[in-house]
Amino acid sequence: MPPYYNPTPEQLNHWQRHARSAFPALCRPRAANSHKGSHGTLALVGGCVGMSGALVLAGSAALKSGCGKVWLGFMQTALPLPVLPQQPEIMLATATDLAQRTDITACAVGCGMGTGAAAAAWLAALLAQADKPPLLLDADALNLLAVNPVWQHHLQQRHGDTLLTPHPAEAARLLQCSTQAIEANRPAAAQQLAARFRAWVVLKGRHTLITSPSGQISQNHSGNPGLATAGSGDVLTGIIGSLLVQGIPTAQAAIGGVWLHGTAADLLVAGGCGPIGLTAGELADAARWLRNRLVVDT
Numbered sequence: 275m276p277p278y279y280n281p282t283p284e285q286l287n288h289w290q291r292h293a294r295s296a297f298p299a300l301c302r303p304r305a306a307n308s309h310k311g312s313h314g315t316l317a318l319v320g321g322c323v324g325m326s327g328a329l330v331l332a333g334s335a336a337l338k339s340g341c342g343k344v345w346l347g348f349m350q351t352a353l354p355l356p357v358l359p360q361q362p363e364i365m366l367a368t369a370t371d372l373a374q375r376t377d378i379t380a381c382a383v384g385c386g387m388g389t390g391a392a393a394a395a396w397l398a399a400l401l402a403q404a405d406k407p408p409l410l411l412d413a414d415a416l417n418l419l420a421v422n423p424v425w426q427h428h429l430q431q432r433h434g435d436t437l438l439t440p441h442p443a444e445a446a447r448l449l450q451c452s453t454q455a456i457e458a459n460r461p462a463a464a465q466q467l468a469a470r471f472r473a474w475v476v477l478k479g480r481h482t483l484i485t486s487p488s489g490q491i492s493q494n495h496s497g498n499p500g501l502a503t504a505g506s507g508d509v510l511t512g513i514i515g516s517l518l519v520q521g522i523p524t525a526q527a528a529i530g531g532v533w534l535h536g537t538a539a540d541l542l543v544a545g546g547c548g549p550i551g552l553t554a555g556e557l558a559d560a561a562r563w564l565r566n567r568l569v570v571d572t
């Protein structure tokens with residue numbers, strides 16, 4: 275067993291009971307005759323020059339959370355590398371080329387994307403297409419949304435589900451208020467965002483809130499300050515995006531994804547890896563270990 279994964283039997287039992295009752299779709303075994311096409315294709319777009327790592331973290335977490343295929347679309351004129359040495363399973367393209375593909379099950383945009391003109395133009399073109407598959411907006415995609423209010427209308431017209439995953443500072447930019455105001459009434463902020471953009475909203479931070487477009491709130495209780503480290507939000511984007519393309523209903527993908535991400539950090543800390551110095555890249559392997567233990571034997 276990897277050194278950090280040694281929860282007590284009681285702890286593991288508690289996690290299994292919670293997951294199986296709150297998000298059973300995450301706990302279903304794979305069909306014996308399934309193939310990579312059965313588990314969906316996720317496109318992750320972002321990774322401007324200097325921030326390729328954000329996209330790689332998200333992509334690796336997506337693959338290890340169980341989706342069939344992952345494409346990374348870099349907001350760069352040429353690919354940073356022909357192949358990722360540490361994760362050659364992941365397919366690479368420029369964001370421009372990836373926009374032409376028609377085999378994408380869901381798209382997650384924003385990790386390390388930057389907020390320059392190229393990123394804004396790419397996102398504007400995507401949002402102008404109302405019938406695109408499920409769409410998750412994170413990080414710089416949210417920062418761009420905050421300064422392009424006309425996009426609000428496009429989001430409201432979308433046919434597929436939209437998910438926004440702001441941290442409190444990003445939520446403040448979207449609502450044009452201070453981060454303190456968001457933190458003073460987190461449920462109200464999450465509901466306001468959900469109503470304004472007709473979207474699922476994951477308001478991150480300690481006790482992350484997951485809000486449906488109609489304003490129904492669920493509070494997460496997993497996770498710890500080990501997650502306060504660069505890239506842990508990118509990993510969450512990869513996990514939720516991966517669950518979405520696996521056909522898990524949006525509510526369970528969002529609520530279960532946030533729980534899995536936090537519980538992966540709890541598992542690592544219980545094993546002595548963190549909270550101080552826990553790195554975002556370690557979360558994906560822990561989440562994979564955990565999800566396989568949630569599966570109900572048939």
Ligand SMILES: NC(=O)C1=CN([C@@H]2O[C@H](COP(=O)(O)OP(=O)(O)OC[C@H]3O[C@@H](n4cnc5c(N)ncnc54)[C@H](O)[C@@H]3O)[C@@H](O)[C@H]2O)[C@@H](O)CC1
Pocket residue numbers: 324325326327328329384385386387388413414441442443444453478479504505506507508
């Ligand atoms: N390896 C990489 O390439 C990484 C790229 N990243 C990308 O970098 C881009 C920008 O990230 P930055 O960290 O520069 O900008 P952010 O907008 O995330 O943070 C800027 C500032 O906002 C405040 N803030 C952030 N989270 C807060 C919270 N929860 N509560 C209160 N205040 C908070 C802090 O003062 C922080 O310094 C994103 O696109 C992100 O995806 C980061 O994820 C870090 C790792």
Ligand SMILES: Nc1ncnc2c1ncn2[C@@H]1O[C@H](COP(=O)(O)OP(=O)(O)O)[C@@H](O)[C@H]1O
Pocket residue numbers: 413441478479480481482496497498499500501502503504505506507508509510535
């Ligand atoms: N003290 C904490 N307790 C629980 N979860 C935390 C804590 N600090 C951060 N997190 C979680 O870590 C993630 C950080 O995401 P984000 O701020 O977007 O980071 P980044 O931009 O570096 O990827 C979120 O899922 C957030 O809920």
